[in-house]
Amino acid sequence: MAVYAEVLVDLAARQVDRVFHYRVPPSLAGRVLVGSRVLVPFGRRRIEGYVVGFGHPPEDGIKLKEVLDLLDPGPLFTPHQLELARWMAAYYLCPTVKALQAMIWPLLRTAGPRKMRGLWPVPCPDRIPDVKRAPKSAAVWQVALARPGLTRGELALAAGVSPAVVDTLVARGLLRGEERVVQRDPCAGLPEIRHRPPALNPHQRRAVQEITGSLGLGERRLFLLHGVTGSGKTEVYLQCIAGALQQGLQAMMLLPEIALTPQMIDIFRGRFGRRVAVLHSRLSQGERYDEYQRLRAGEARVALGARSAVFAPLEKPGLIILDEEHEPSYKQEETPRYHARGVALRLAGLAGAVVVLGSATPSLESYARATAAGASYRLVELPERIGGRPLPRVKTIDMRQEIRAGNKSLFSRQLREAMTERLSRGEQIILFLNRRGFSTLVVCRECGLVLKCPHCDISLTFHSSGRMRCHYCHYSVLAPSLCPGCGGRYLAYLGAGTQKIEQEIRELFPDAGVMRLDGDTTARRGAHREIIEGFRRGGAGILIGTQMVAKGLDLPGVTLVGVIAADLSLFMPDFRASERTFQLLTQVAGRSGRGDREGEVLVQTYSPHHYAVTCAVNHDYQGFYRQEMTLRRSLGYPPFTHLCRILVSGRKEEEVQEAAAAIAGLIQGVDMLGPAPAPLTRIKDRYRWHLVLKSHAPAALRAAVKPALDFINRHSRWRKLVVSVDMDPQSMM
Numbered sequence: 170m171a172v173y174a175e176v177l178v179d180l181a182a183r184q185v186d187r188v189f190h191y192r193v194p195p196s197l198a199g200r201v202l203v204g205s206r207v208l209v210p211f212g213r214r215r216i217e218g219y220v221v222g223f224g225h226p227p228e229d230g231i232k233l234k235e236v237l238d239l240l241d242p243g244p245l246f247t248p249h250q251l252e253l254a255r256w257m258a259a260y261y262l263c264p265t266v267k268a269l270q271a272m273i274w275p276l277l278r279t280a281g282p283r284k285m286r287g288l289w290p291v292p293c294p295d296r297i298p299d300v301k302r303a304p305k306s307a308a309v310w311q312v313a314l315a316r317p318g319l320t321r322g323e324l325a326l327a328a329g330v331s332p333a334v335v336d337t338l339v340a341r342g343l344l345r346g347e348e349r350v351v352q353r354d355p356c357a358g359l360p361e362i363r364h365r366p367p368a369l370n371p372h373q374r375r376a377v378q379e380i381t382g383s384l385g386l387g388e389r390r391l392f393l394l395h396g397v398t399g400s401g402k403t404e405v406y407l408q409c410i411a412g413a414l415q416q417g418l419q420a421m422m423l424l425p426e427i428a429l430t431p432q433m434i435d436i437f438r439g440r441f442g443r444r445v446a447v448l449h450s451r452l453s454q455g456e457r458y459d460e461y462q463r464l465r466a467g468e469a470r471v472a473l474g475a476r477s478a479v480f481a482p483l484e485k486p487g488l489i490i491l492d493e494e495h496e497p498s499y500k501q502e503e504t505p506r507y508h509a510r511g512v513a514l515r516l517a518g519l520a521g522a523v524v525v526l527g528s529a530t531p532s533l534e535s536y537a538r539a540t541a542a543g544a545s546y547r548l549v550e551l552p553e554r555i556g557g558r559p560l561p562r563v564k565t566i567d568m569r570q571e572i573r574a575g576n577k578s579l580f581s582r583q584l585r586e587a588m589t590e591r592l593s594r595g596e597q598i599i600l601f602l603n604r605r606g607f608s609t610l611v612v613c614r615e616c617g618l619v620l621k622c623p624h625c626d627i628s629l630t631f632h633s634s635g636r637m638r639c640h641y642c643h644y645s646v647l648a649p650s651l652c653p654g655c656g657g658r659y660l661a662y663l664g665a666g667t668q669k670i671e672q673e674i675r676e677l678f679p680d681a682g683v684m685r686l687d688g689d690t691t692a693r694r695g696a697h698r699e700i701i702e703g704f705r706r707g708g709a710g711i712l713i714g715t716q717m718v719a720k721g722l723d724l725p726g727v728t729l730v731g732v733i734a735a736d737l738s739l740f741m742p743d744f745r746a747s748e749r750t751f752q753l754l755t756q757v758a759g760r761s762g763r764g765d766r767e768g769e770v771l772v773q774t775y776s777p778h779h780y781a782v783t784c785a786v787n788h789d790y791q792g793f794y795r796q797e798m799t800l801r802r803s804l805g806y807p808p809f810t811h812l813c814r815i816l817v818s819g820r821k822e823e824e825v826q827e828a829a830a831a832i833a834g835l836i837q838g839v840d841m842l843g844p845a846p847a848p849l850t851r852i853k854d855r856y857r858w859h860l861v862l863k864s865h866a867p868a869a870l871r872a873a874v875k876p877a878l879d880f881i882n883r884h885s886r887w888r889k890l891v892v893s894v895d896m897d898p899q900s901m902m
């Protein structure tokens with residue numbers, strides 16, 4: 170009997186989410202498996218597809234086309250992964266093929282195994298060159314052992330001999346020239362310092378016992394690890410992972426991209442060596458491919474990475490950890506718009522794994538699930554800092570009073586004094602401002618024109634390079650000397666960014682040594698490590714940065730943290746603005762006083778009485794939680810409801826508006842806000858309108874959205890529009 174493959178095809182333009190049937194020709198029989206990537210005819214084209222099953226064609230008598238080719242030697246995904254992709258498609262309302270591709274992306278970009286042509290040592294104990302009798306040959310041999318695969322020239326150079334010496338070793342059969350597959354190791358050349366686990370404190374011990382006690386039961390168990398900053402959560406993760414490995418399980422450790430610092434990678438490598446595979450965006454495609462393969466082969470047992478590492482191909486994931494679980498970056502802001510936490514919970518269900526969500530400032534959603542009646546998460550707390558250290562003293566500084574006292578600078582008198590004092594004692598300081606660049610607003614003083622991106626409805630940020638940049642579409646232009654509107658000569662540079670802070674701090678503290686950590690200074694590979702290591706070693710007294718300095722850094726020399734403007738995130742048009750502000754302030758404050766000396770934090774603000782600020786100042790998570798929950802309940806926002814945001818974008822605003830209205834007309838059975846222009850009204854030349862749907866049941870949201878989407882997809886009139894559906898949106902911008 171003929172075999173029919175069910176194939177999911179990738180049609181980027183249309184939202185086709187169904188399988189097509191193809192006959193498997195005898196030449197490919199037995200080699201095409203579930204998970205195989207194949208080439209199939211589709212209409213007049215040949216396209217790629219993924220085999221998701223085998224079965225009977227839909228109708229008898231139809232002549233089926235044949236699979237043309239098999240594109241990889243083995244399957245790219247497992248049945249487990251397919252199941253997860255199907256769930257993602259259903260929950261996040263995206264095509265299954267998109268979910269699958271997100272899962273196996275390290276295999277899809279052109280990378281493949283790396284082959285190297287070079288000289289490889291052939292061990293034969295009796296003929297190894299003697300250091301005394303043949304020092305040159307011995308030198309070549311040593312280099313060849315340490316760095317296999319070098320070319321003849323490289324080897325001679327590294328050993329400090331002429332290439333002829335290399336040739337004699339080849340002639341004697343000690344070196345063989347050939348092409349081999351080599352593994353790219355993203356950590357090659359970095360020191361691998363073995364860390365011994367410290368003795369846990371009683372809170373940590375209890376946490377590790379509770380979590381490891383649930384491992385290997387084959388059923389999903391969920392934990393929320395709420396530990397104050399500096400309470401040693403990382404050590405709890407490490408020991409839980411060690412426990413999982415001991416039981417023959419594999420583990421996944423997820424961190425937000427910016428918390429996945431080289432230091433963090435060192436810690437994991439130090440504890441687990443090559444059993445850790447690292448997956449993150451700064452790796453080269455080839456490195457990613459190799460790390461992914463090491464996980465697939467079971468050679469690596471721990472996957473460490475950012476959001477997409479939740480798709481690491483583990484055969485037996487027994488433990489899944491999300492550190493900083495409250496971070497918005499766990500949500501992918503393009504199709505498939507999944508949340509790594511949601512996927513992790515589902516994966517744990519499929520695999521019978523334990524999930525640990527950790528944070529000093531858990532999301533309201535997670536904390537509610539851990540504390541409400543019938544809680545589904547078990548709450549585990551680390552209420553104290555390691556070594557009984559106190560949390561830092563935090564003080565707010567009312568910037569309105571500074572102005573009244575005639576201080577118009579970016580820095581309050583108190584902050585300056587405190588900095589002087591700390592520096593005189595040889596202590597270190599972090600200054601935090603969540604905005605990169607020099608000034609975020611360039612305005613003509615004569616006609617009031619704001620210089621905006623020609624493609625987005627966003628003001629351009631002036632950078633100290635002399636260029637103005639759009640932080641949304643990367644447009645950049647040389648800053649004009651005259652106003653492009655009126656030709657006026659007086660342009661005002663307003664809204665300080667980290668570069669401006671740096672400039673002013675260098676003037677105020679010329680001897681302190683200043684470093685800056687933000688998206689601009691870390692663009693080059695390796696720069697992030699250099700800056701943090703340099704600062705840790707005392708290479709500077711002051712580190713200025715964006716939220717990169719707020720997350721996860723453990724720098725014992727820091728005793729003062731200054732927050733330049735706490736209000737920046739407070740008044741964003743987003744219902745999570747208070748939550749984000751509270752989290753950010755708590756996290757950045759937590760960088761202070763992690764060593765033996767007591768820490769201090771000064772928070773400059775124009776809203777000293779806002780509860781997000783006061784609760785962060787008082788280290789009062791519970792207080793913040795209670796007040797914010799009261800507000801969310803009264804407004805009907807998550808965690809009391811689920812949201813689904815529909816964003817329509819296109820080049821013609823009338824069309825966008827019309828389509829948004831048409832969608833709104835088709836929505837039934839759920840509450841709806843909008844349609845209205847999104848807060849960012851235009852990005853990359855596309856106008857943006859949105860609708861926000863609310864319901865207590867996610868299923869009701871999906872049921873409401875489906876018909877509207879189908880309608881839009883069917884109408885060619887709106888083909889140029891992009892309609893994106895975002896379940897549980899993290900950004901409302």
Ligand SMILES: Nc1ncnc2c1ncn2[C@@H]1O[C@H](COP(=O)(O)OP(=O)(O)OP(=O)(O)O)[C@@H](O)[C@H]1O
Nearest residue numbers: 367368369370398399400401402403404555721723
């Ligand atoms: N049991 C222990 N004994 C001694 N030192 C420890 C112990 N556990 C952790 N530490 C050290 O305490 C410091 C703080 O730990 P860690 O960075 O894990 O805190 P954290 O809870 O993740 O904080 P944050 O949320 O602020 O990132 C680290 O330097 C870590 O090495």
Ligand SMILES: [Zn+2]
Nearest residue numbers: 613616652655
């Ligand atoms: Zn002007």
Ligand SMILES: [Zn+2]
Nearest residue numbers: 622625639642
């Ligand atoms: Zn732009």
